[in-house]
Amino acid sequence: MASGAVNAEIVLRVSDLRISYSTYAGEVQAVRGTSFDLRQGETLAIVGESGSGKSVAARSIMRLNPESNTIVRGGEILFEGEDLLKLSERRMQAIRGPKIAMVFQDPMTSLDPTMRVGRQITESLKKHLGMTGNAAKRRAVELLKLVGIPNPGDRFRQYPHQFSGGMRQRVVIAIALACDPQVLIADEPTTALDVTIQAEILELMRDLQARLSMSIILITHDLGVVASSAHRIAVMYGGKIVETGTVREIFYNPQMPYTWGLLASIPLPTADRSQDLIPIPGTPPDAINLPKGCPFSARCPYTMKVCGDEMPEVTRFSKDHWTTCWLHHPMAPKVDPPARVGGRH
Amino acid sequence: MFSYTLKRLVNAFVILVVIATATWFLMQLLPGSPFNDQKLTPEARAQIEAEYGLDDPLLVQYARYMVNLAQGDLGNSYQYSGKPVMEIILERLPVSAFLGTQAMVLGVIGGLLLGVIGAVRHNSLADSGAAFLAVLGVSIPDFVLAPLAQYWLAFQLGLFPPAFFESWWHSVLPSIVLSIEIAAVVATFTRTEMLEVLSQDYVTLARAKGLSKVAVVARHVLRNSMIPLITIIVPLAAALLTGTLIVETVFAIPGIGEQFVRSIQVNDYSMIVGTTMLFSVFFVASYLIQDILYGIVDPRIRVAGHRE
């Protein structure tokens, strides 16, 4: 589990974010009132299935959603005293790179195939730090070394297709780190990689975080990744955050059926092979026709009548741990989480 | 890279040989001999045939034909009383080349602009307008456009001279007409390619670096969009060729195209066949240029030496 101060100041605050995009079939509400904080030096993991809205939320922080069909329906994103949703494109360009940087999912398509790798790093250095020629090259080579690429001097001149998947992802991280950003957003950085490479990349990121004291938002659907790398977790479903807390709190004391489902479906290396894997039945909600109440109500094994009709109220368990679920209402029946969940390492 | 180029050159040469052979073969099937003039007596005809070696065995004729071809001898023209075909071609080539180049430049620049605007301002009025113009440009054939342009802009409005090639100004209207189809093809293709590229991850990453939109387009989008553009070099060459034939005929420009059409009407076989060989060389050359450009532009070939 990652270590680090959890009481530090807030670096980024997302409040009631609402983002939709228009398609030929109608308006898709991707993010429906999401709020979370990112604190200095921590790694916040946003966990959810595909379609939960986590990527859209993350990209909204950097305003990287496609302009032609993205609609900001509300909310604010506070960073260094400004609302990022209201800034001009020009101001955003000054923030992207030097202050907030991003690492994408698929290293095979994230790099421009026709440009040398070194140049893709120096582009950033030249624009934001005003570096020129040799100084930029030296810094770029340093960065390549920092992310663990052997022979950085030679590699500088090479093209992306000459690197393996894992190496390319390291390059993408180097590009992100070029201008020393405060916040790094990693959108499923290891999903497209082999299991062994995944571990390497995660370790690299933990290492870099400690060295450069960055704050990281880690987006993933894989709880295993979360366990090793994150301090706090936010669980997203159907465009909303349904539970959030520190890693200990979520893993040892989860309070929401969807979280239980996620935890129960992780295969344990020590588990008895005769036990079935328990997937969560059903499919993600249709993002155009969303239920009025809790988005998980259709698939939840503990659904009650009120769940589909009304959004649950927020229940707080500690400073960092809260959830939105009707099971915690005093009038609700007492329910225990399934045996496999809770109290596990 | 070098071995790649060599291979393509050899390939081109082989194809030219095949075409020349096929052409010669078809020539043998042409109805009537070139000297099928009624006024000749059978003896005179026999004498001429012997003189031109038309009574030698086929293989010998073939060999002679190929050797002549290699030396640039395409036979003599019938309608110009024995003037060598090659000479006539060389006389008229500069005119067509000038017209064609001017049209190419106009068309490619215009098309690129239209395509880029369409892609960058996707789904806007400008985009729909540009796309519509492009479809029109591709669908309305030159032989409709040319006479219409001649009628309205030259005859009715008197903006341009309607025919002949006495000054540079005379070449403007024909070049514009010729460039329209080219521009339409280039525009459609550019727009499609750019839209495709704009949706790629690496473009989002470039934006995530905080680069300005202009920088993103100029440095990442354009280069990746241009590569597929090389694919249309050959269709463009074809459009240029057919267009030249038509435009020169309609505007009475003394180029190769006009000569070719006239040769068809008077059945000047040597001229027709000779010009066709020229067209073949032109096409094969454009294929070759396309392949070589691929080699230069795609770093995967440049570095690895072969196409994946």
Add this chain to the structure above:
Amino acid sequence: MQTGNTQITLTQDHFEPVKTNARDVEVLSGPPVGFWRDAWRRLKRNRIALVAGSIIFLVFLLAVVGPWLTPYTPFAQDLERQYREPSLSGFWFGTDEFGRSMFDRVWVGTRVSLYIAFLATALDIVIGMSYGAISAYYGGGVDNVMQRIIEVLVGIPNLVVIILMMLILEPGIIAITLALTITGWTSSARLIRGQVLRLKEQEFFLASRSLGAGTYRLIAKHLIPNVFYIVIITLMFTVPSAVFFEAFLSFIGLGIQPPNASLGALINDGADQMRFYPYLLIFPAIVLALITISFRLLGDGLRDALDPRMRK
């Protein structure tokens, strides 16, 4: 500790559990649609394609019944009524230098042009598909040889072949069709070969074979829909190109000869006399342009609608 702003007052009744059946949840919120219906729905939304389709239909209709709509015929000459301007009471499209009704000639010409285009395209597809299917099915050495042949053929410029062929054959419908077919079949061959190769590699092909399923059933179920898609799209784009080529050939004198009519021949005549009688050129030109544009637009629309990857 609870926070929130629920509008209604909650009763114990609200907290009754609701049985969720896992199977119910699998049902998507909209009614499921079959492949064809989905494609048709998508096509319907594309208004441009629909307009294009209607235009094509109209042109076809007129090509068939056009000449019957007037009391005149396409070939009857009458020098007394030469060069009449188009008018609604007299000749709708005017007359040419021989006094023939342009309306009739245009539609007869359209018939010829469309006939050539479709015939050539059909032959194209049949020959190409057979070649490609055989090549891919047998694979190995046979495939290699057949592909080499195609490579060489593709390198020979279409225009050159067409011109040479027109020189030796007597200009006419058969000649043009032949010339167009010879130069056009290679693309269908390649497309089909790609499809069959892909099919061969798919696992269920092997699985079915090991279960003893007939090859014919396989082909029917998997190959046909893909092939259909390819055929339609190829058709949509080859037809206008064939119409164009035929018109082009007629324009330079290698195509349909007078007094027969085709769109290209008519445009050629019209272009010559355009200075004084522009209507001779304009009507056949408009029909040609309409055909070309409509096929292209409809082709684009069909391609988007039928593309299996774009299904929602």
